Amino acid sequence: MGTSLQTVEVLAPGQNLNAYMQAVNSFSVLTAEEEKQLAEDLYYREDLEAARRLVMSHLRFVVHIARSYAGYGLSQGDLIQEGNVGLMKAVKRFNPEKGVRLVSFAVHWVKAEMHEFILRNWRIVKVATTKAQRKLFFNLRGQKKRLGWLNNVEAEAVAADLNVDVKNVREMESRLSAYDASFDAGADEDDDTAFQAPANYLEDRRYDPSTMLEKADWTENSLAGLEGAMAQLDDRSRDILQQRWLNDGKATLHDLADKYGVSAERIRQLEKNAMKKMRVFMEA
The missing domain is CATH 1.10.10.10 (Winged helix-like DNA-binding domain superfamily/Winged helix DNA-binding domain)
Structure with missing residues (x-):
């Protein structure tokens, strides 16, 4: 799918997110008739200008979804950029004869790219690898109502709601609560705390x-x-x-x-x- 220089710049948000959001909000929202006509031009005639307009008019939608994942501590710009990749994939595959709006079709592709990005970058060690673990990972964060650990009643309720075993809920909760530790002591740490760094007690004895x-x-x-x-x-x-x-x-x-x-x-x-x-x- 070809894009103009302006499209490339908008699809790759820089450090100034406010300017980016103002830019994407400046693109007009398509009516149902306009969207259908553009989708048909792309689907039947491979009109790349139609594809560009479909993408640009839905960039604000990607920003809206990215905001819902702000709690993972990752860059909003990176999340938006990954979501834009999903949006372009959705536009490429959108069939105007299905009778649904592009926004309804694209939400799966946008979230899928964001989910993949979060799972790759949220922890050094992967917290979820299988499809079931990924579903539990994202749903469990939404199910938890407080910062503390789930009690037995809450864990059972989450397990019933997500149709998984309680032990799976407990295991994922443990992964979510873990944190990445630096292998070496930080430059600003003193002698009283530096010894706690893994580099000082995880000794490699293979070559002893x-x-x-x-x-x-x-x-x-x-x-x-x-x-x-x-x-x-x-x-x-x-x-x-x-x-x-x-x-x-x-x-x-x-x-x-x-x-x-x-x-x-x-x-x-x-x-x-x-x-x-x-x-x-x-x-x-």
Whole structure:
């Protein structure tokens, strides 16, 4: 969908939101007849000027929806811009023969883009990934009547209203109440509080010399034990385990059955017995 320079500027609100809102409110609201004619021009004749006018006349509608999500602490400008993307998608897909106004059709697309933006940016760690969790995330914030935690009666009422389990309500409430913490201490923190930063107690011990030495020693002992146990098996059992478990290209039961002229079931039995013997040898 092509847009003029003016359209691009209006679709991307800058820091001065008041100026942006004055700009979008200056576009006239379309009558039902005007909207239908423009929608038909776009739908049947791919008239990009008609698409531009449909988008511009509904920008105030996006601003109105963005205001309802002010409680998430995200930039209104960013929310509006994401909503405008949804509006353009709706205009592109709008069918004038369905008998509904564009505003009714576009609300789903506008909210969907805003929801996706909120879920991507509200927390570093995702609070909702499945469709059911997303529905609970947005509805629970609207259901909570106070800042404190829900009591049992309130939680059960929310669960019944949203048709979910109470435990799901409690889990989402916990996610909503969590906050992001900085890994490092802030520059303005003193010695009495800086120690609380995760960087000071979430130590990465993977490369600690003693840990690395312990792992290397355990690996060496395990390999020595494995070699010693393998040496006590008969040649056929040792070969079966070698080809079934230790080689890069693992042999199948049928491959070994052909090699030794027995059935695949017999190879499976020999493998099982060899594994039992290995366990006894390595535990001794």
